[in-house]
Amino acid sequence: MINLPHFNTSKSYVLILSIFALLSVAMLCSACQAISLEVTPTPTSPPPTPALTIAEQQPVIWNAWVSGPHGSEYNLGKGPNTYCARCHSPANWDPSATIDSPPNCVSCKFPHEDSPRFAEGNPLIPETEWIGTDCATCHLVENGVVAPGISWLNSVTGYNETVVSSTALCEKCHQDTIDLRHKVILDGTTHPGYTCTDCHNPHTTYASCGSSDCHSDISSIMTTYSPLHIGVSENQICLECHPKGMNLHDMQIAQESVDDCLGCHQALTLPPENPEIATDGHTIYHKEIHCVACHDAAGLAAKPIDDQDQWMAFRTTIIESLGRPNEAPYTSHDLQRQIDCKRCHFADNPWEISEIVTRTQP
16 A cells, blocks of 8 residues: 655645746736737827928018018117117017107117117117018018018007008108108109009019109110200211310320211211100210209209219208208109209309200200
C-alpha cells in the first residue's frame, strides 16, 4: 500500500485561485496593449490659412496708394500727434486734442531741430501705433478686401458715412480750420461739374492738365513748334523782331554774318496740328512752366521752384496760431483761359527774362 502525501484542501484551493487571478490579470494587460495598438489616433485640425492682406489681394491698388502722399510713412514733420491725426491718421485722432500755445503748439519736429517738440494738448503718437490714412479711411474693408465704393470712416462713431462724390470725401480733410488753410477752391467757370477724381488719380492723387484726355496735346505742342513764328515766310520778317539776328552766330557757328534765318529755323514756321490752342505761351520755350503758373486766377505769384527749372504758382499762407507767413508752391484750382504775360515778363524782373509791355492771350 502506497502512502500519498497529505494536502490541506482549503489551502490548495486558495493557492489555485491566486494563480488563476494572476494569470487573468496578465492576459488582460496583454489584451489591452494589443487593443491600444490597434486604435486610430484622433486626427488634428490643420492650422487655419492666414488671411491675405490687401497688398496680396489687390496689389495694383495697394502699390498706387503706397506711392502717393496718403500712403507716406511715419513722418515727425507731418504732425503724427493726436490733433493732426484728424486727417493724417483718423484712427489715431483724439477729438479732445487742442493746439497749445507757442512754441510747442503741436507735437512735431522742425527741420532745424534735432528732436521733436512735445505738446501737452496733443501728444506724439508712437510709430508702432500710427495707422495713417489707410484704405479703411475712404472705403469699407471686409475680410481684407477693399470695396469699390467710397465712404468716410467717422473716427468718433466708428461707422462709415455715405458721401455724394469724391469731392465731398476729399473735403473731409481738405478744408479750412481756425489755424490751417487746406480747402481747394475750384472756380465755377473753368471746370464746372468736375469732381476731384475727374483729374486726380484716386490713389496716387497724381493729376496734370494733360491727364484724363483733357489737354493731352499740349505737351507735344510745347516740344515741336512755336506758334509765335507761324506765318513768317521771309528772312526780312525775322529781322524785324531780331535786328541783330545776323550777328548772333558769329562767335562759334559762323565766321561771317548770317542773313538766312529760315535756312535753319524753317521748323519754327510750320503750322500747328491744333490751331485752336496755338498761342504764344504754348511753345517749347515754356515747356518747364506749370500750367497754373500762367492760368491761375487767384492772383498767386509765379516763379521758379528753388534748385529746379520748373516754374510754379506760389501761395502764401499764415498759420494763425503762429502768426508767421509761409510761402510754398501751390497747384491752383482757380483757373482762367485768359492770361497776362506780365506776371513774369515785367520790367527788371529777377530772372532776367524779356519784358513784354502789353500782351494778353485768349
